[in-house]
Amino acid sequence: MVSLHIKKIIKAALAEDIGTGDITTEATVSLEKRGRALAIAKGDFVVAGLNVFEAVFHVLDKDIHVKKIITDGNRAKKGDIIAEVTGSLSGILQAERVALNLFQRMCGIATLTAKYVEAVRNKKAKILDTRKTVPGLRVLDKMAVRIGGGTNHRTGLYDGVLIKDNHIEAAGGITAAVKAQRKRLSHHLKIEVETKNIRDVKEALKCGADVIMLDNMTLDAMKKAVDVVAGRALLEASGNVNLERVAQIAATGVDFISVGELTHSVRAADISLKVKGR
Numbered sequence: 001m002v003s004l005h006i007k008k009i010i011k012a013a014l015a016e017d018i019g020t021g022d023i024t025t026e027a028t029v030s031l032e033k034r035g036r037a038l039a040i041a042k043g044d045f046v047v048a049g050l051n052v053f054e055a056v057f058h059v060l061d062k063d064i065h066v067k068k069i070i071t072d073g074n075r076a077k078k079g080d081i082i083a084e085v086t087g088s089l090s091g092i093l094q095a096e097r098v099a100l101n102l103f104q105r106m107c108g109i110a111t112l113t114a115k116y117v118e119a120v121r122n123k124k125a126k127i128l129d130t131r132k133t134v135p136g137l138r139v140l141d142k143m144a145v146r147i148g149g150g151t152n153h154r155t156g157l158y159d160g161v162l163i164k165d166n167h168i169e170a171a172g173g174i175t176a177a178v179k180a181q182r183k184r185l186s187h188h189l190k191i192e193v194e195t196k197n198i199r200d201v202k203e204a205l206k207c208g209a210d211v212i213m214l215d216n217m218t219l220d221a222m223k224k225a226v227d228v229v230a231g232r233a234l235l236e237a238s239g240n241v242n243l244e245r246v247a248q249i250a251a252t253g254v255d256f257i258s259v260g261e262l263t264h265s266v267r268a269a270d271i272s273l274k275v276k277g278r
Contacts, residue, residue, distance in 0.1 A: 002055045005139055010052070010059045012136075013098045025093045035275060037092050039083040039103075041076040042270035046114050048072050048147040049106030050083065052140060056099035061091035072147050073110075082271065089275065096273050105137070106144035107269035113148025113262050116246055123250035125257050128153040128236065132264035141263040153258060161185065162213070164194045174200060178207040192236070201225045205233055213258075215239050219248055226253040 002010075039053070047070050054066040064087035070076050085092055116127045127150040133141040142152045154160025163177045171177035174193055181191055190210035195201045198221060204212045205228070212229065214222050216239035229235060236256040237249045249257055 022094045029090045033089045035089040036086040037275045041080045045107050045269040046110040048110030048144045049103050053099050053103040057095045060095045104268035108266045109144035110148035113150040117149040119246050120250040125250040126151045128258040130260045132260040162192045174203045175207045222252040
């Protein structure tokens with residue numbers, strides 16, 4: 001089962017793709033013809049989003065059945081059959097592209113996330129996603145991050161406080177921005193503040209920030225920030241993060257590492273859907 005929100009995403013995607021009708025399928029496949037198709041891995045990756053893949057077919061035709069062979073969070077290797085889809089061939093062909101588009105992207109996100117999580121496996125730092133997601137697909141992008149072993153940062157502007165450089169500039173400084181936030185903040189929300197240098201870190205700590213983001217700081221500056229804060233706030237490293245240096249960043253002692261790459265420029269997994277039999 002998927003949420004109503006996800007069903008709305010699927011319906012919009014199907015409407016975009018099918019429009020007034022699939023003129024190719026309508027001419028070549030009778031509505032009565034039934035059959036099966038196999039989702040086959042064309043590379044190695046972490047499977048993520050099988051429920052979404054299944055839901056695309058169900059939204060189009062509730063009688064199409066999807067048998068899941070490799071479940072979310074497990075790895076598929078090239079040539080593996082991930083799922084078997086049976087039912088109306090017309091329905092299967094009309095839903096194919098949307099189902100694969102969403103599924104392949106989620107698998108790609110989960111796979112990249114898993115690589116980052118493995119790279120910091122022996123450190124305390126957690127890998128976070130960001131809001132750098134495809135508009136309209138954030139719920140799916142963030143679901144894929146979780147399946148890959150990562151941790152979701154705030155979902156949007158409404159469920160978490162992150163005072164960034166432009167907020168600080170507009171408010172007149174870190175202290176002013178934090179004070180303004182405290183006046184209207186629900187007490188169950190933490191305040192995170194973006195900082196550029198150790199002076200900013202000290203100011204954010206002094207005015208009671210719960211989480212301090214270390215934005216594009218050097219490894220030495222991050223280590224110094226860890227020493228300065230000494231556990232009185234949580235620290236998040238952000239900016240210029242890649243697989244080559246994420247372990248070094250984690251070794252500084254930060255609590256979180258946010259990685260925009262997880263969702264903003266991920267490479268989709270390669271999956272094909274092949275109809276079997278005539």
